[in-house]
Amino acid sequence: MTTTLPLRHRAEQLAASLPPLLVAAERVASTVAQGVHGRRRVGQGETFWQFRHYDMGDQPQSIDWRQSAKSDMVFVREMEWEAAQSVWIWRDTSASMSWSSDRNHQSKRERADLLTLALSVLLMRGGEHVALLGSGLRPSNSRANLSQTAVLLESENQADEELPQTLPLPRSAQIVLIGDFLAPLPDIDRTLRYYGESGVRGTILQVLDPAEESLPYDGRVNFEGLEEEAPWLVSRVESVRGDYAKRLQDQRDGLRDITRALGWGCDFHRSDQPPQAALLRLYTTLSQVLA
Structure with missing residues (x-):
């Protein structure tokens, strides 16, 4: 239990800086x-x-x-x-989420865990029923649920998932997906459409490391993947920076197109930025989607 306290305390402090998130959900x-x-x-x-x-x-x-x-x-x-208004939250557990370009700021995984638990705190304060997607837990707004969520988030025995499983959810459910969303766009589209076509509404938050946005390296660099990708040796990183930036922008444009077609929200966050900013934007995005 002691291993869950730091994350839980940080999440509750973050949630305390904002008013309770009242999900604008339609009655069943x-x-x-x-x-x-x-x-x-x-x-x-x-x-x-x-x-x-x-x-x-x-x-x-x-x-x-x-x-x-x-x-x-x-x-x-x-x-x-x-029948209750339920919110299901998922965050990416793939190996790439554990990477950080700077030991002085959180990894993508740590930031996603913090935002997931902080959002759970806000939702529960508003009386909403929350569950971690794929955890086997049923939606609840109890303190016990929050404690179990913290334990699950910090558990080392988790499946490697870059996208959520396609699981049946109540038609009145809302879903929040947090990850780096660097998977192929057709795979992302297929997963999100499964939920959207089932009547589920929601939003996604892409979390990236600052180095993944700017590719701030120069000269000869050997890039090693974290998910069994082959190493990529680049003789002059500055020569590919423009193409890299375009591919990242294309990925983000694709995420916007996919979510827009479903009527979902889509936002972006960098792991070196204050978590409060992402949480506040997530609140705003959810309010617009669920209004």
Whole structure:
């Protein structure tokens, strides 16, 4: 437990510098007349909440065949935690995220972990239910959930994921993805479209090291990859700096195009910049996306 305290304390200090993030989420639009005893505030439990129409993205095992047999429509049983406004956060765990060009500032991984936990704190303060995507935890706004999230973020036993798995989420869910997003654009598009076409809305935050933006080296340099890429020996780095900058800009333009097509937000952050700035921009972006 002691190993999680530094990250958690730093995240809570960061979150304390901003007002609670109140996610501007729409009420679940799919409430059906067969719901139990009308509307009420959704709780955190696993008790039955309502029936609703089966929709694309729902799992077949969620179908309630007894209720469906009463009409020509197919219904699923929705539990309280599923009907609640939930926010799912994912951050990149690939090897490249552990790199830092300067030992005096955080690696991309450390910055992504801090922003993930700080955002969780803000969301929970606003009463939202939060979960780490792929963790197996259900959305909650409890202190226990925050502690478990901190433990998971600092765990060394994590799968190497440069993009999130395509997992079924409630249609009312919001998703926040934090990583370097240097994977091929078609792969990113495929993953984000899976969630977007399932009714999930969200935003992405690209986190890069300052050296990845500016390529500040000169002369002969041998670049070694962190994800089993072959070494790349460049005789004069300054001669390729312009082409490198264009490829990075093309990648970022592609990210903007992909997210714009889905109605999602997209932002960029450098790991040597204050984390408060990224957190505030993320808040603004989420407000615009979820309004």
